Amino acid sequence: MMPISPGFGSPYPWLRELKSEERGLYLIHLLLACANHVASGSLENANITLDQISQLASPEGDTMQRIAAYFTEALAERILKHWPGIYKALHATRISSVPEEILVGKLFFELFPFLKVAFVVANQAIVEAMEGEKMVHVIDLNASEPAQWRALLQDLGARPEGPPHLRITGVHHKKEVLEQMAHILTEEAEKLDIPFQFNQIVSKLEDIDVEKLRVKTGEALAISSVLQLHTLLANDDELLRKKSPLASTNANGVINLQKTLQRNQGTFGDLVEKELVNGYSQSHDSASSLPLSFNSSARMDSFLNALWGLSPKVMVVSEQDSNHNGSTLLERLSESLYFYAALFDCLESTLPRTSPERIKVEKMLFGEEIKNIIASEGMERKRRHEKLEKWIQRLDLAGFGSVPLSYYGMLQARRLLQSYSCDGYMIKEENGRLMVCWQDRSLFSVSAWRCRR
Amino acid sequence: NQRPNSPAPPMSATALLQKAAQMGSTRSNNPSV
Numbered sequence: 001m002m003p004i005s006p007g008f009g010s011p012y013p014w015l016r017e018l019k020s021e022e023r024g025l026y027l028i029h030l031l032l033a034c035a036n037h038v039a040s041g042s043l044e045n046a047n048i049t050l051d052q053i054s055q056l057a058s059p060e061g062d063t064m065q066r067i068a069a070y071f072t073e074a075l076a077e078r079i080l081k082h083w084p085g086i087y088k089a090l091h092a093t094r095i096s097s098v099p100e101e102i103l104v105g106k107l108f109f110e111l112f113p114f115l116k117v118a119f120v121v122a123n124q125a126i127v128e129a130m131e132g133e134k135m136v137h138v139i140d141l142n143a144s145e146p147a148q149w150r151a152l153l154q155d156l157g158a159r160p161e162g163p164p165h166l167r168i169t170g171v172h173h174k175k176e177v178l179e180q181m182a183h184i185l186t187e188e189a190e191k192l193d194i195p196f197q198f199n200q201i202v203s204k205l206e207d208i209d210v211e212k213l214r215v216k217t218g219e220a221l222a223i224s225s226v227l228q229l230h231t232l233l234a235n236d237d238e239l240l241r242k243k244s245p246l247a248s249t250n251a252n253g254v255i256n257l258q259k260t261l262q263r264n265q266g267t268f269g270d271l272v273e274k275e276l277v278n279g280y281s282q283s284h285d286s287a288s289s290l291p292l293s294f295n296s297s298a299r300m301d302s303f304l305n306a307l308w309g310l311s312p313k314v315m316v317v318s319e320q321d322s323n324h325n326g327s328t329l330l331e332r333l334s335e336s337l338y339f340y341a342a343l344f345d346c347l348e349s350t351l352p353r354t355s356p357e358r359i360k361v362e363k364m365l366f367g368e369e370i371k372n373i374i375a376s377e378g379m380e381r382k383r384r385h386e387k388l389e390k391w392i393q394r395l396d397l398a399g400f401g402s403v404p405l406s407y408y409g410m411l412q413a414r415r416l417l418q419s420y421s422c423d424g425y426m427i428k429e430e431n432g433r434l435m436v437c438w439q440d441r442s443l444f445s446v447s448a449w450r451c452r453r
Numbered sequence: 454n455q456r457p458n459s460p461a462p463p464m465s466a467t468a469l470l471q472k473a474a475q476m477g478s479t480r481s482n483n484p485s486v
Binding site: 020021024025028029062063064067337338341342344345348438439441 | 470
């Protein structure tokens with residue numbers, strides 16, 4: 001057992017001698033070791049591991065150092081939740097600032113091609129579905145970025161048959177965000193001389209009453225959801241577990257990395273060997289051991305059914321294409337490590353390490369998402385990203401049929417990526433659906449749907 | 454084609470994760486290593 005140093009200097013001076021690659025590999029090992037300790041409830045060992053990671057991780061270092069900094073913070077937060085009093089006290093003075101939130105959303109839009117691709121493809125699908133329609137209503141389930149609708153106004157304004165009457169209903173939990181959007185879009189519509197109305201619905205998606213979306217007869221409806229549907233998967237896991245007789249069975253999650261590192265003594269050599277003494281039992285986290293089949297969400301089902309009831313001519317869904325909704329902590333940790341590693345690598349190849357924008361987006365967007373995935377359970381765990389195949393199943397069950405994205409939409413997406421100065425980004429096309437990839441890893445998916453009768 | 458004295462470019466986080474996973478599978482296929 002390692003000695004715990006109560007005070008000054010590093011108790012592990014050898015850690016600082018590691019080269020970038022060794023350090024990266026060792027950080028991966030430590031993160032998985034720590035997650036194992038947290039999952040099995042050995043907080044003392046988790047604490048020691050966190051101490052070691054803190055010698056190596058840094059939000060301003062290389063990619064792995066940066067990711068490790070946010071994953072450790074998330075693991076620590078999870079541990080801290082064992083003491084609700086301390087947890088609440090430490091968060092008592094936290095201030096959430098709307099302008100900062102808006103800024104971070106803008107940075108994500110600007111620094112990555114994902115939203116731009118999603119917008120271009122979605123707008124093309126909407127324009128095609130609305131051909132010849134005179135009254136068009138678009139519902140944006142996550143109305144935070146006006147750029148998409150500004151572009152749609154321009155597309156509709158250039159229609160050979162002339163622009164329709166356009167109504168956009170924006171759903172967002174912050175009034176300021178919607179007001180800003182209303183202002184920008186109204187101005188644009190006036191400039192283009194398009195009859196336009198913007199409805200604001202100040203609400204979280206989970207609280208929305210579909211009746212409030214005020215869909216009128218005679219108007220052609222399009223629905224757009226950008227990186228938002230997964231929040232409706234938040235479940236009261238605790239309640240489900242009580243109902244389920246299979247409650248205590250392990251979800252049988254195969255965790256490659258975790259297994260990998262268990263067998264790893266020879267490769268990391270003596271460095272790692274002593275860590276393994278801590279033991280890697282296939283423990284399951286007391287707070288999360290639901291079998292996957294119980295992950296279905298009644299709320300999601302009823303929401304999709306309600307949307308189906310509105311008979312949209314087209315619905316475009318963009319989602320993170322990765323499974324961060326596994327039932328065990330270790331599944332979620334290893335899946336999200338890959339996903340966020342790719343996102344951090346994107347930034348590493350486009351911005352300097354000291355860029356304040358980069359640090360902001362890493363900390364305030366990705367860091368917070370990682371924290372939610374790792375440290376939260378039940379209704380609090382909103383970042384329940386799931387892979388496209390799951391969305392296909394779910395939307396199909398709710399009565400939606402696939403609308404293949406058109407050749408022209410795909411072409412625009414490819415052109416947009418080509419205009420990026422970074423060649424790690426790729427577009428993958430599968431059965432008329434689109435994935436934006438970093439190298440060969442799919443990160444975001446875009447798919448279009450309509451009501452199947 | 455690197456000159457012997459120039460340092461290798463740092464590995465991406467993705468590459469490190471792949472390497473970590475690969476090291477594990479090599480070991481599991483070849484327990485004598």
